[in-house]
Amino acid sequence: DVKVTQSSRYLVKRTGEKVFLECVQDMDHENMFWYRQDPGLGLRLIYFSYDVKMKEKGDIPEGYSVSREKKERFSLILESASTNQTSMYLCASSAGAGYGYTFGSGTRLTVV
Amino acid sequence: EDQVTQSPEALRLQEGESSSLNCSYTVSGLRGLFWYRQDPGKGPEFLFTLYSAGEEKEKERLKATLTKKESFLHITAPKPEDSATYLCAVQALGSNYKLTFGKGTLLTVNP
Numbered sequence: 566d567v568k569v570t571q572s573s574r575y576l577v578k579r580t581g582e583k584v585f586l587e588c589v590q591d592m593d594h595e596n597m598f599w600y601r602q603d604p605g606l607g608l609r610l611i612y613f614s615y616d617v618k619m620k621e622k623g624d625i626p627e628g629y630s631v632s633r634e635k636k637e638r639f640s641l642i643l644e645s646a647s648t649n650q651t652s653m654y655l656c657a658s659s660a661g662a663g664y665g666y667t668f669g670s671g672t673r674l675t676v677v
Numbered sequence: 678e679d680q681v682t683q684s685p686e687a688l689r690l691q692e693g694e695s696s697s698l699n700c701s702y703t704v705s706g707l708r709g710l711f712w713y714r715q716d717p718g719k720g721p722e723f724l725f726t727l728y729s730a731g732e733e734k735e736k737e738r739l740k741a742t743l744t745k746k747e748s749f750l751h752i753t754a755p756k757p758e759d760s761a762t763y764l765c766a767v768q769a770l771g772s773n774y775k776l777t778f779g780k781g782t783l784l785t786v787n788p
Binding site: 569596598605606607608610613615623655657659661662663664665666667668669670671673 | 768
């Protein structure tokens with residue numbers, strides 16, 4: 566069964582901490598994505614990557630960075646966590662143009 | 678800019694009461710339209726991809742259709758286990774594989 570695995574289901578972090586969210590896929594997909602999902606705002610794209618070491622900003626990249634050192638792993642980094650980054654974070658991967666995403670189960674991050 | 682609008686925001690049905698969810702979209706050129714189901718606290722689960730106007734896809738009690746401006750997700754004789762948020766997304770030609778999502782329709786099916 567193909568999978569996108571996010572390392573944590575729930576995280577609680579303090580304001581100002583550096584936070585790493587990890588995502589691993591086992592489908593050999595080129596493309597990986599990070600979204601955040603908030604009530605009333607839907608899913609918003611933070612960053613995506615279409616190849617190892619390649620990354621592009623999405624619609625809301627401010628306060629975030631990403632790392633893709635290996636094809637199967639895509640990490641989202643909150644450089645200095647703030648309370649407005651409390652959200653559900655979803656990682657996804659895709660085989661390419663015309664294909665949908667396979668999502669992970671999400672990480673519910675609370676910043677206090 | 679690509680836009681996706683889903684309606685209604687929330688829908689309550691009785692078990693067995695058929696209905697439809699709407700997804701209206703604006704995109705420069707459509708590569709594909711996707712439907713997902715999302716249960717509370719979980720990631721979205723893929724349902725269908727539609728590529729061209731007139732196309733239809735079916736899965737159990739769900740049927741998705743596509744026109745040049747909108748897509749419908751028809752739910753026939755729903756059961757309580759169909760309760761979920763249904764998300765629609767579009768992928769535009771030349772979009773670098775990005776999906777633009779609507780805000781979803783929360784479907785509740787009462788027994």
